Amino acid sequence: MTSELESRVSRKLMLRIIPFVMLLYFVSFLDRVNVGFAALSMNKAIGLSPTSFGLGGGLFFIGYFLFELPSNLILHKVGARRWIARVMVSWGLVSLASAFVVGPNSFYALRFILGVAEAGFFPGIILYLSLWFPARQRAVAAAWFMAAAPISTAIGSPISGAIMKLPPIAGLADWQMLYVLEALPAIVLGFFVLKYLTDKPAQADWLQPEERDWLIAKLKLEADARHAHAGHTAGALSALRDPRVLALALIYFGTSAGLYTLGLWAPLIIRQYGFGSFETGLLAGVPSVLAVIAMVLWAKHSDRTDERTWHVVIPCTLACVGFVFAGNAATALMIVLALVVVNVGISAAKAPLWAMPSMFLSGAGAAAGIAMINSIGNLGGFVGPFAIGWLKSVTGSYTAGLYVVGATLALSAVVTLMLSRQTKHAPVAVGDRPGH
Numbered sequence: 001m002t003s004e005l006e007s008r009v010s011r012k013l014m015l016r017i018i019p020f021v022m023l024l025y026f027v028s029f030l031d032r033v034n035v036g037f038a039a040l041s042m043n044k045a046i047g048l049s050p051t052s053f054g055l056g057g058g059l060f061f062i063g064y065f066l067f068e069l070p071s072n073l074i075l076h077k078v079g080a081r082r083w084i085a086r087v088m089v090s091w092g093l094v095s096l097a098s099a100f101v102v103g104p105n106s107f108y109a110l111r112f113i114l115g116v117a118e119a120g121f122f123p124g125i126i127l128y129l130s131l132w133f134p135a136r137q138r139a140v141a142a143a144w145f146m147a148a149a150p151i152s153t154a155i156g157s158p159i160s161g162a163i164m165k166l167p168p169i170a171g172l173a174d175w176q177m178l179y180v181l182e183a184l185p186a187i188v189l190g191f192f193v194l195k196y197l198t199d200k201p202a203q204a205d206w207l208q209p210e211e212r213d214w215l216i217a218k219l220k221l222e223a224d225a226r227h228a229h230a231g232h233t234a235g236a237l238s239a240l241r242d243p244r245v246l247a248l249a250l251i252y253f254g255t256s257a258g259l260y261t262l263g264l265w266a267p268l269i270i271r272q273y274g275f276g277s278f279e280t281g282l283l284a285g286v287p288s289v290l291a292v293i294a295m296v297l298w299a300k301h302s303d304r305t306d307e308r309t310w311h312v313v314i315p316c317t318l319a320c321v322g323f324v325f326a327g328n329a330a331t332a333l334m335i336v337l338a339l340v341v342v343n344v345g346i347s348a349a350k351a352p353l354w355a356m357p358s359m360f361l362s363g364a365g366a367a368a369g370i371a372m373i374n375s376i377g378n379l380g381g382f383v384g385p386f387a388i389g390w391l392k393s394v395t396g397s398y399t400a401g402l403y404v405v406g407a408t409l410a411l412s413a414v415v416t417l418m419l420s421r422q423t424k425h426a427p428v429a430v431g432d433r434p435g436h
Contacts, residue, residue, distance in 0.1 A: 005210065005211065005214050006214070006218075008211060009207065009211045009214060009215050010137055012206070012207060012211065013132055013133060013137075013141075013215075014141070014144075016206060017129070017132060017141075018141060018144045018145060020196060020197075021125050021128070021129075021145050021148075022144060022145055022147065022148040022151070023148070023189065024084070024088065024121075024125070024148075024189060024193070025121075025122070025125065025145060025146070025148035025149065025152070026148040026151060026152045026155075026156075027088075027152075027182075027185045027186050027189060028088075028091070028118065028121055028122070028186070029148065029149045029152040029153075029156075029263075030152045030156045030160075030182055031091060031092070031095040031114075031118075031182060031183060031186055032060065032114075032118070032260075032263065033152075033153070033260070033263030033264060034156070034160050034178055034179070034182050035056075035057055035098075035111070035264060036057075036263055036264045036265065036266065036267045036268065037157070037160040037161060037163075037164055037175075037178060037267050037277070037280075037281070038098075038164075038175040038178050038179060039053055039175075039264075039267070039268060040164055040175070040267065040268070040271065040277055040280075041164065041173065041174055041175050042101075042173075042175040045173060045175065046101060046102060046103050046104070046107065047103060047104065048104060048107065049393060050389040050390075050392045050393045051389050051390050051392075051393045052104045052107075052389075053264075053389055054264075054265075054385045054386045054387070054388055054389020054390060054392075055108065055386055055389065056104065056107045056108050056111045057111065057260075057264045057385045057386075057389075058111075058260075058381065058382035058383070058384075058385045058386040059108055059111040059112045059115065059382070060111045060112070060114050060115040060118075060381065060382075061115055061256075061260075061378045061379055061380075061381040061382040062112060062115060062379075062382060063111075063112040063113060063114065063115025063116040063117075063119065064115035064116070064118060064119050064375065064378050064381075065115075065375045065376070065378060065379055065382075066116070066119075066375075067115075067116050067119035067120070068119045068120060068123065068371045068372075068374055068375030068378070069368060069371045069372060069375060071083075071087070071119040071120025071124070071371070072120050072123050072124055072127065072367045072368070072370065072371035073364070073367055073368060073371070074120070075120055075124045075127070075367065076127070076364060076367035079199040079200075080124060080125075080127075080128045080197055080199055081193060081194060081197040081198070081199050082194065083120065083124065084121065084124055084125070084128075084190075084193050084197065085190045085191065085193040085194045085197075086190070087117065087118060087119075087120055087121045087124070087190075088121070088186050088187070088189055088190030088193060089186070089187055089190035089191070090117035090118075091114060091117040091118040091121075091186055092183050092184070092185075092186030092187035092190060093117075093183075093187065094110060094113050094114045094117045095114060095179060095182070095183035095186065096179065096180060096183035096184070096187075097110060098110045098111075098114070098179045098183075099172065099175075099176040099177075099178075099179035099180050099183075100176070119375075120371070122374055123367075123370040123371045123373070123374040123375075125145060126142065126145075126354055126357075126370050126374075127366055127367055127370050129141050129142060129145065130358045130366060131200055131201070131219070132201060132215075132219075134215075134218050134219065134222060135222055135355075135358065135359075136303055136306070137303065138303075138355050138358060139299045139300075139302045139303045139308075139351045139352055139354075139355040140296070140299050140300055140303050140351070142299070142350070142351045142354045142355060143295050143296050143298075143299030143300075143350075143351035144296065146295065146347070146350050146351060146354070147292045147295050147296060147347070149259065149347070150287075150288035150289075150291040150292045150295065150343060150347050151288065151292055152288075153262070153263065153284060153285055153287075153288035153343075154285040154286075154288035154289045154292070155285065156182075156285075157267070157280075157281040157282070157284040157285040157288075158278065158281040158282050158285055159281070160178060160182070160281055161276075161277045161278040161279070161280055161281025161282070161284075162277075162278055162281065163177055163178045163181060163182075164178060164277040164278075164281075165276075165277055165278055201215045201216050201219065202216060237368075238365060239361055239364075239365035239366070239368045239369035239372070240368055240369070240372055242360075242361075242369065243422075244360060244419065244422075245357070245361075245369045245372055245373055246372075246376070247415055247418070247419045248353070248356060248357060248373045248377075248419070249372060249373045249374075249375075249376035249377045250376075250377075250411065250412070250415045251312065251316075251353060251377070251412045251415050251416050251419075252353060252373055252374065252376075252377025252378075252380070252412075253376065253377045253379060253380035253383075253408060253411075253412070254316060254380060254408035254409040254410075254411055254412030254413075255316065255319075255346050255349050255350060255353070255377070255380070255409065255412060256377050256378050256379070256380035256381045256384070257380030257381065257383055257384030257405050257408040257409070258319050258323065258342060258345075258346045258380075258384065258405055258408070258409055259346050259381070260380070260381035260384055260385055261384040261385055261388055261401075261402075261405045262339065262342060262343065262346070264385045264388075265385060265388050265389075265398070266284050266339060267280050267281070267284055269326075269335060269398055270283050270284055270332070270335065270336075273331075273332040273335070275332070283332075283336055284339075286336065286340070287336065287339040287340040287342070287343035287344070288343055290340055290343065290344055291340075291343035291344050291346070291347035291348075292347070294315075294344040294347060294348045295347040295348050295350070295351060298311060298315065298348040298351070298352070299348075299351035299352065302351065302352040302355065303355075307352075308352045308353075308355055308356055309416055309417070309419075309420040311348075311349075311352035312349050312352050312353050312412070312413075312416045313413045313416050313417060314348075315344070315345040315346070315347075315348035315349040316345065316349050316409045316410070316412040316413040316416070317345070317409070317410070317413045318341060318344065318345035318348075319341070319342050319344075319345025319346045319349070319406075319409045320345075320406045320407070320409040320410045320413070321341065321345075321406075322338050322339070322340075322341030322342035322343075322344075322345055322406075323338075323342055323402045323403065323405050323406030323409065324402070324403060324406050325337070325338040325341060326338035326339065326342065326398075326402050327398070327399040327400075327402035327403050327406070328399070345409070346409075349412070357369055357370050357373060380408060383408070384404075384405045384408065387401045387404045387405065388401035388402070388404075388405070389401070391404070
């Protein structure tokens with residue numbers, strides 16, 4: 001009966017929570033990276049050089065970095081429902097305002113403010129999932145949530161490409177229409193969050209009483225086990241001082257550099273082979289379809305084997321190789337194949353990586369630690385795109401920048417192995433296996 005009850009609860013959690021948070025992340029990621037498609041005509045219209053575009057694209061992550069930790073701590077205090085709603089409405093309004101930038105300085109300012117507005121969304125959802133899903137289901141739940149990023153690229157890229165082919169409407173250019181049309185869903189969904197999200201299992205009237213009691217008891221049992229673990233961290237300040245948190249942030253740095261290099265620069269890299277806006281969107285979307293499949297299957301394997309380390313190392317190494325391959329690509333087919341390898345590697349690494357923090361963090365420590373991992377890690381989203389733009393201006397080619405981003409993913413793989421070695425010598429809770 002326990003097994004049947006567990007299956008029933010798991011099914012309800014997946015159906016109730018995951019599709020909705022995927023939709024939110026789909027819109028979030030679309031509003032972060034649609035600047036890559038806007039750039040097809042915006043850069044010339046407002047006078048952005050490759051260096052300026054790379055700098056502006058990356059400034060999003062500076063704002064994100066500065067406000068991530070306080071945003072996630074506020075979410076921990078007031079609950080996900082109200083705070084996620086605030087975040088979405090804020091970033092929707094800022095994204096809408098991006099349609100009216102007039103030059104490099106206003107572009108820089110709006111990208112920075114967009115990062116401030118969106119700070120707390122991603123780690124807030126990761127924290128939210130940890131409050132609902134038992135440990136053995138957490139990587140798969142995170143994988144489905146994060147699959148929204150490549151899905152957003154797969155579906156959003158052709159849509160963005162199609163919008164860029166629209167004639168001027170109400171005096172707005174194609175790139176301005178792109179910002180306007182893709183900002184509106186965030187604002188609408190922000191208000192819907194208030195009605196739909198449930199802050200914690202005890203408030204879940206969509207679960208039967210015995211289902212709700214089982215879930216609360218299961219999560220409490222796991223929390224007690226973590227508290228008994230000598231390496232467990234519950235306080236916010238302790239989490240910020242924990243070297244494992246910094247290590248995970250460095251690992252995430254490489255995956256973020258790779259992900260946002262793809263989001264901001266892939267359309268321009270593909271466009272150089274002579275494709276139109278819509279064709280560029282289709283080609284940018286193809287690798288993401290395969291990335292979704294790889295992400296979910298890899299996360300299921302990680303959960304089933306209860307192994308995390310190699311499930312991060314292998315895909316990070318694969319993505320590194322993909323960036324090197326992209327730097328040497330001479331044809332459109334080669335660049336698309338390289339982007340497939342990079343997309344699969346980056347996407348597959350994320351779910352096992354985000355299953356790691358909840359192994360030693362809880363409460364305010366989880367809110368602070370997850371926010372710190374995400375905020376420091378997302379600085380890779382500044383370094384990667386800026387390196388591509390700056391080195392493109394200096395060398396006239398994307399090759400050097402792609403090599404730099406590949407090196408950050410190699411660093412992620414190395415730090416993961418070092419963290420695993422350290423964990424092997426640390427005390428572990430009953431049922432844990434070293435290095436996992």
